[in-house]
Amino acid sequence: MSVPEREPLRLMAVHAHPDDESSKGAATTARYAAEGVEVLVVTCTGGERGDILNSSFVVPDGHEFETIEGRRAVRELEMARAAEALGVRHRWLGFVDSGLPEGDPLPPLPEGSFGLVPLEEAAAPLVQAVREFRPHVITTYDPSGGYPHPDHIKCHEVSFEAFHAAGDPERYPGTGAPWQPLKLYYNHGFSMRRIRAVHEAMEGAGLESPFGDWVASRDAREIPERELTTLVPVADYFAQRDAALAAHASQIDPHGFFFAVPRDLEADVWPWDEYELAESRVPLPERAPGTYEEDLFEGVRSEVPA
Numbered sequence: 001m002s003v004p005e006r007e008p009l010r011l012m013a014v015h016a017h018p019d020d021e022s023s024k025g026a027a028t029t030a031r032y033a034a035e036g037v038e039v040l041v042v043t044c045t046g047g048e049r050g051d052i053l054n055s056s057f058v059v060p061d062g063h064e065f066e067t068i069e070g071r072r073a074v075r076e077l078e079m080a081r082a083a084e085a086l087g088v089r090h091r092w093l094g095f096v097d098s099g100l101p102e103g104d105p106l107p108p109l110p111e112g113s114f115g116l117v118p119l120e121e122a123a124a125p126l127v128q129a130v131r132e133f134r135p136h137v138i139t140t141y142d143p144s145g146g147y148p149h150p151d152h153i154k155c156h157e158v159s160f161e162a163f164h165a166a167g168d169p170e171r172y173p174g175t176g177a178p179w180q181p182l183k184l185y186y187n188h189g190f191s192m193r194r195i196r197a198v199h200e201a202m203e204g205a206g207l208e209s210p211f212g213d214w215v216a217s218r219d220a221r222e223i224p225e226r227e228l229t230t231l232v233p234v235a236d237y238f239a240q241r242d243a244a245l246a247a248h249a250s251q252i253d254p255h256g257f258f259f260a261v262p263r264d265l266e267a268d269v270w271p272w273d274e275y276e277l278a279e280s281r282v283p284l285p286e287r288a289p290g291t292y293e294e295d296l297f298e299g300v301r302s303e304v305p306a
């Protein structure tokens, strides 16, 4: 007679481009994977319109970065290394990067890019991924995208659609058996509370903060802050996050702001990844103001059959 094992918990982190999984919630995915949760990072696009953002980047042997296909291949290599560093599984949805339109007026998005794909067509492969992987928790971006890139906004839209449709047997026929995830979160890895806390701590320590302009421009524009509900302690996984960031060598400057904060200071001042709980299908305890959830699976663990 075999002893039935507890069904593993499953976390799906949906991102727009390769490297987003390493800059938003990366340490959370590394932590849950290390704790035995099955973690799947899903990337909507191939990041084919990313420029080289690291002046010391050397195109790997046998590759080129001039064409859409060449960039996709380089970024696939980088993404595989990042997933390995985080200890997570990874799946592409196969859409093409829209690029970040710039200018006034903004130019139209390139034909065939993710931002132009109609919602149902764009969400279908994610619904299929949800029905196959059966996550209990999904993370994505808030409705603004967190960053005004058309692919980030679209990433929110397809994640929101998949969270609501994947459990409905009438929706998205032919993409697998229905599965209803239990919680949906928005990443807020660049909240001003974090940026300001780190900025002030660096100035207080007599260090040059990389966030001075950021704080000043944000203050000037008075952008309203979204709510934080959840702070996941992740300082023990900063090293894995950093290794994953560095794996995206074409995109992440090793001398840029991602690496400008001493890690002991960061662990002291802001040892968390921060999230906003957007949807829950499980009952949750009332929370006193100023207190936060520390676990994306709060309320889920008791629902998953042993």
Ligand SMILES: [Zn+2]
Residues within 6 Å of the ligand: 016, 017, 020, 149, 152
């Ligand atoms: Zn992105």
